[in-house]
Amino acid sequence: EKALTLQHSLESVLLRKSKEVQLETNQVEVATSAVYLHIVEKAQGDKGSTGQNGTVSDDSAGQSDDSAGQNGTVSDDSAGQNGTVSDDSAGQNGTVSDDSAGQNGTVSDDSAGQNGTVSDDSAGQNGTVSDDSAGQNGTVSDDSAGQNGTVSDDSAGQNGTVSDDSAGQNGTVSDDSAGQNGTVSDDSAGQNGTVSDDSAGQNGTVSDDSAGQNGTVSDDSAGQNGTVSDDAAGGNNWTLAD
Structure with a gap:
């Protein structure tokens, strides 16, 4: 009987030790997996050159989220395409930028948020x-030889600024309801876009300092038209009408 009791005691000790060893083994495996995952994420996330950035999104609560969260940053320093940053509800969108020769992605927000900044330093x-x-819409700008995108707001917001410092075409600034339109300007040899407001707003200013044509300023209802001017080199001024 004592021998049987001793055997059971030894079996209990061995079983406990076995479980402790298994637990330690599991912990080592988890730690190893975490290190491997960190290495893989670092390798995949380092897209400093000629890579494509992916999509930042999350369907449930937190960052990069369809509801009430803030989206992160998507950027690529060289020759890649940036992904998409979007938020469907009440959040702020992040920043999409590319320092060289790539195309920037899309920044949009369907409800009550502020849009981020889209910029490209080169071509x-x-x-x-x-x-x-x-x-409020963000800012769209390009420092060199590119085309600026579109800034628009369908309801009660203020449109941002569209500008190009060199040889590009400016985009369109418009607001369908009760907002103020922003400024469209080009410092050199480009064509200015269109500034219009369909209802009860004030139109902004369209000007070109050198050798370009100014666009159109019009308002369909109860607003004041802005100023159309050209400072140099025989540009044609367009029509002011209300």
């Missing part, structure tokens, strides 16, 4: 910044 095309409801 690329800027994406689209839009907000369907009650928000």
